[in-house]
Amino acid sequence: MVNVEEIRDYAANLLKKGEVKSVLGFRRGSASAFAEPCTITDVGEATSLVWDPTCLNNLTLYLVKDRKQQAAAKNPDNRPVGIVAKGCDSRAIGVLLQENYFKREDVVVIGVSCEGTGVVDPRKLSAKLKGRTASRVTFGGADGINVSVYGDETETVIPAREILADRCLECRAAVPALNDVVFGEAVGAREFDEPFHAAKEAESLSADERWATWEHHFDRCLRCFACRAVCPMCYCPECVVDSTTFVVTLGTSAEEKANRIRWCERSANTSESAVYHLTRTIHLAGRCIDCGECERVCPVNIPLRLLNTKLEKEAFEMFEYQAGHDIEQASLLSSFRDEDPNSFIR
Amino acid sequence: MEKILNQEKLREWVDMLDDCEVYAPAFADSVWNFARIEAGTDIDLSHTNTIGSVKEFVFPQREVFFRFEKKDGVPVLTPTLPDPKPTVVFGVRPCDGRGMPRNDTVFNKEFVDPYYWARRDKLTLIGLACNLPHSPNCFCQSVGGSPHSEDGLDVLMTDLGDRFHVKGITVKGVEAMERGRDAFDAVRDGDQAEVEKVHDTSRSFPQRPLGNLDAIPEAIRENFDSPLWADMAQHCIGCGICTFLCPTCHCFDINDEVISPTTGEGERVRTWDNCQFPDFTMHTSGHNPRADLGSRLRQRVSHKFLYFVENHKTQQCTGCGRCITECPVGIDIVAVLERVSQ
Numbered sequence: 029m030v031n032v033e034e035i036r037d038y039a040a041n042l043l044k045k046g047e048v049k050s051v052l053g054f055r056r057g058s059a060s061a062f063a064e065p066c067t068i069t070d071v072g073e074a075t076s077l078v079w080d081p082t083c084l085n086n087l088t089l090y091l092v093k094d095r096k097q098q099a100a101a102k103n104p105d106n107r108p109v110g111i112v113a114k115g116c117d118s119r120a121i122g123v124l125l126q127e128n129y130f131k132r133e134d135v136v137v138i139g140v141s142c143e144g145t146g147v148v149d150p151r152k153l154s155a156k157l158k159g160r161t162a163s164r165v166t167f168g169g170a171d172g173i174n175v176s177v178y179g180d181e182t183e184t185v186i187p188a189r190e191i192l193a194d195r196c197l198e199c200r201a202a203v204p205a206l207n208d209v210v211f212g213e214a215v216g217a218r219e220f221d222e223p224f225h226a227a228k229e230a231e232s233l234s235a236d237e238r239w240a241t242w243e244h245h246f247d248r249c250l251r252c253f254a255c256r257a258v259c260p261m262c263y264c265p266e267c268v269v270d271s272t273t274f275v276v277t278l279g280t281s282a283e284e285k286a287n288r289i290r291w292c293e294r295s296a297n298t299s300e301s302a303v304y305h306l307t308r309t310i311h312l313a314g315r316c317i318d319c320g321e322c323e324r325v326c327p328v329n330i331p332l333r334l335l336n337t338k339l340e341k342e343a344f345e346m347f348e349y350q351a352g353h354d355i356e357q358a359s360l361l362s363s364f365r366d367e368d369p370n371s372f373i374r
Numbered sequence: 375m376e377k378i379l380n381q382e383k384l385r386e387w388v389d390m391l392d393d394c395e396v397y398a399p400a401f402a403d404s405v406w407n408f409a410r411i412e413a414g415t416d417i418d419l420s421h422t423n424t425i426g427s428v429k430e431f432v433f434p435q436r437e438v439f440f441r442f443e444k445k446d447g448v449p450v451l452t453p454t455l456p457d458p459k460p461t462v463v464f465g466v467r468p469c470d471g472r473g474m475p476r477n478d479t480v481f482n483k484e485f486v487d488p489y490y491w492a493r494r495d496k497l498t499l500i501g502l503a504c505n506l507p508h509s510p511n512c513f514c515q516s517v518g519g520s521p522h523s524e525d526g527l528d529v530l531m532t533d534l535g536d537r538f539h540v541k542g543i544t545v546k547g548v549e550a551m552e553r554g555r556d557a558f559d560a561v562r563d564g565d566q567a568e569v570e571k572v573h574d575t576s577r578s579f580p581q582r583p584l585g586n587l588d589a590i591p592e593a594i595r596e597n598f599d600s601p602l603w604a605d606m607a608q609h610c611i612g613c614g615i616c617t618f619l620c621p622t623c624h625c626f627d628i629n630d631e632v633i634s635p636t637t638g639e640g641e642r643v644r645t646w647d648n649c650q651f652p653d654f655t656m657h658t659s660g661h662n663p664r665a666d667l668g669s670r671l672r673q674r675v676s677h678k679f680l681y682f683v684e685n686h687k688t689q690q691c692t693g694c695g696r697c698i699t700e701c702p703v704g705i706d707i708v709a710v711l712e713r714v715s716q
Contacts (some may be wrong), residue, residue, distance in 0.1 A: 057706070058704070058706045058708070059511065059701060059706040060699065064703060066609075067609070089611065151404045154405065158401055158420070159406045159421065159508075160508070161422070161508065161509040161510065161511075178508075178510050179579075248403070250426075250614070250618050251435075251614070252613050253613050253651070254611065254702055256613075257611040257613040258702055270652060275658075276658035293629065293631050293643075294643070294645040295436045295643055295645055296435045296646075297436060321702075324702070325615070325702035327405075327425055327700050328407070329403045329404050
């Protein structure tokens with residue numbers, strides 16, 4: 029078991045010694061039974077840190093946010109940031125390092141092993157409870173997760189296998205390979221499901237069935253852009269779906285304004301939502317590390333992870349490439365090897 | 375009009391509304407949402423609250439204002455005012471019901487929005503009182519509502535176990551009940567007392583307090599330049615979940631969507647917009663007066679608890695709790711107001 033006191037002490041020490049300006053971690057929030065992200069800057073706040081299967085977020089997002097803020101600041105504070113990272117989260121940091129988004133010395137990775145379990149999938153939990161709210165979710169050992177339902181005093185034990193996130197069931201690297209310290213036992217694989225299990229299952233459907241599925245999902249999309257907003261790899265200063273940098277001057281004609289390029293219309297309909305999601309998927313090819321955040325945050329539960337793992341699977345099968353596993357490796361889209369398959373070149 | 379409807383007669387009532395489009399909550403893709411139902415047998419009122427609110431029936435995410443095209447070099451506009459079939463929505467929670475009069479005000483006060491009212495006039499909302507709160511984030515009573523509020527609803531149903539107490543509140547509501555004719559029974563002795571008991575119990579569950587509602591506008595005003603906003607929005611990701619799911623958020627954008635530049639064919643559409651998005655306040659000059667997430671959180675909260683109060687004498691929040699429950703990073707409007715009020 030991970031001893032949360034050790035994480036707290038380590039974080040407090042980093043702050044005390046001035047090695048980091050802040051530590052990104054998890055704390056209990058007021059909004060739900062799941063932990064919420066926190067940024068602590070005072071040694072005393074370290075006692076609020078928690079660690080359990082409700083620590084869902086990939087905090088790497090906030091490293092990206094910090095870099096953006098410092099880049100825009102008049103007096104940037106470029107001291108390193110500490111971050112509590114699961115195996116998948118550490119791979120996100122790895123991809124950002126490969127892409128030179130920041131440097132290794134900018135971040136202190138407080139690795140936490142998921143120890144053969146993982147995190148709870150709120151969607152699976154919601155399906156179990158038929159939409160009712162869990163008031164408490166605690167880890168009851170490898171076999172089960174204890175769930176209390178709001179308005180109901182009894183506690184039910186749900187087998188972990190049934191409510192763990194798909195990515196956790198398929199994960200083979202639950203110990204952060206990229207780290208400055210690791211807490212918890214080095215239990216890497218849990219073998220609940222084989223890698224790419226969900227993607228393979230989806231592939232077994234016919235093209236018509238697959239299109240029907242995705243048409244159904246794209247139709248439901250609200251275009252709240254939470255999937256993009258939460259993704260640490262979606263760091264473009266301007267996304268193709270926003271037009272925030274089209275500058276209008278006195279000399280801009282009505283024609284130019286009307287004809288400015290809009291790749292994707294505002295309308296939440298099948299075609300525009302398909303363009304949005306497929307653009308995002310392609311932009312994540314060879315970069316997505318399967319933290320599952322896009323799928324977790326979706327308010328209408330679109331299985332977005334499937335789109336990304338499909339490309340992850342292709343990257344692995346065609347190029348033996350796994351995003352974020354080796355920061356010394358050149359990124360998939362910026363490298364070429366003689367042995368790369370090239371049957372698509374005609 | 376007050377009637378009793380046995381649980382198994384609910385289907386009959388729904389079937390008798392066959393010239394209307396009937397919607398009810400459905401649990402699909404692991405989430406409750408309103409869905410069109412074809413037959414009374416499809417109805418299931420065991421829902422918590424739907425993820426989307428009833429505002430979608432009057433203020434759809436995409437509304438076409440008119441179509442345009444060029445014919446022989448001359449622009450031709452075709453009106454597209456909606457003419458929907460009468461629509462009946464079952465299972466509306468009182469917090470969503472209370473959202474409607476607020477939306478009505480917005481789309482009626484200075485400008486009567488014909489698109490909104492074309493849908494609104496055809497809409498009948500059948501509410502269902504909440505005997506138990508669905509989530510620890512419900513706070514309807516803290517914003518002046520209640521789990522059995524009739525405000526904005528045409529009918530209020532109360533679940534009494536084996537039967538519903540059904541109360542027609544508006545003319546539209548009574549009409550909908552009259553269509554159900556024989557499905558209903560008369561209210562008997564003791565039913566009224568039972569309804570009151572259920573309602574009393576539903577109000578007794580603890581809800582998150584907001585303190586003195588009247589003091590909140592001043593607290594927000596005083597804290598306009600406070601660093602609190604940036605601090606509370608520190609982990610905000612700037613997505614649109616909180617406002618898109620809100621039963622009273624109504625900001626929109628208008629765009630011309632050109633289908634063919636050669637024929638000049640296209641549509642002018644209104645789509646939901648969102649104060650959390652970067653381009654919401656983007657000026658044509660490239661300057662953005664709300665460049666950071668702190669100022670956007672302040673805007674969302676201020677609109678609901680300060681500006682709306684100033685303009686319309688009531689909060690633009692009905693305590694449904696969706697923005698809290700669905701926020702991916704735990705931003706909690708009740709906690710925000712608590713901190714601002716301290």
